[in-house]
Amino acid sequence: MLWWLGLEVLKLYTRTGDEGETFCMRIKGKVKKYDAIIEFMGTLDEANSALGLASGFAEDKYKEEIVNIQRMIFNIGFEIAGSTRLNGSEIVDIEKKIDMLMENISLSGFILPGGCPLCGALHLARSILRRSERLFWKLIDTERLPRDDRMLYIGKLLNRLSDLLFALALRISIDKHAVEYV
Numbered sequence: 001m002l003w004w005l006g007l008e009v010l011k012l013y014t015r016t017g018d019e020g021e022t023f024c025m026r027i028k029g030k031v032k033k034y035d036a037i038i039e040f041m042g043t044l045d046e047a048n049s050a051l052g053l054a055s056g057f058a059e060d061k062y063k064e065e066i067v068n069i070q071r072m073i074f075n076i077g078f079e080i081a082g083s084t085r086l087n088g089s090e091i092v093d094i095e096k097k098i099d100m101l102m103e104n105i106s107l108s109g110f111i112l113p114g115g116c117p118l119c120g121a122l123h124l125a126r127s128i129l130r131r132s133e134r135l136f137w138k139l140i141d142t143e144r145l146p147r148d149d150r151m152l153y154i155g156k157l158l159n160r161l162s163d164l165l166f167a168l169a170l171r172i173s174i175d176k177h178a179v180e181y182v
Contacts, residue, residue: 025081026145036135036144041077043132047125048073054121062118065097065168069161073129076154080145088153094160101167108181111170115178119169126165133158 016023021030026037048070055066075085113123136155139145173179 036139036142037080040132040135040139041080043128043135044073044077047128047132050121050125050128054118054125057116057118057121062168062172069164072157072161076157079150079154086153086157090157091153091160094157094164098160098164098167101164101171105170105174110181111173112180113169115169115173115180116176119173119178122165122169122172126162126169129158129162129165133162
């Protein structure tokens with residue numbers, strides 16, 4: 001208690017996960033911390049953290065886009081937990097952004113991820129998001145998540161978000177003259 005203010009301190013730790021289980025909103029109960037749904041959600045968190053790193057390297061004109069992607073990743077997590085956060089127009093919006101970023105770019109081979117710290121962090125986030133996509137489809141195929149229109153939309157959204165991260169990293173690399181091909 002913060003006795004001088006008469007307030008109780010909120011503690012970060014709950015100790016509820018000390019035995020290897022955690023609460024899962026989707027299941028509405030406890031699951032093992034290595035459960036496939038928790039693994040998927042943790043991978044979304046990893047991607048979001050890599051985007052946080054990218055944001056630290058980004059100039060203002062890219063920060064807003066990175067933060068928007070982070071928010072969308074959070075919204076995907078909320079959707080998996082059972083809360084409606086996506087409006088159904090995200091994929092169209094992302095495809096427009098990708099098209100704008102890729103304007104006047106022709107790829108002549110495989111891109112070596114990197115070029116600058118920002119691009120490296122974006123490629124890291126992209127590859128983590130690709131892993132989350134693979135985990136997501138495993139959840140669908142093992143019937144841990146329903147194969148309904150909402151979940152299928154999320155699968156497509158994960159795919160487009162990683163495409164957007166690639167396009168953003170590539171555009172920044174080109175603008176900085178830092179593109180390297182394998």
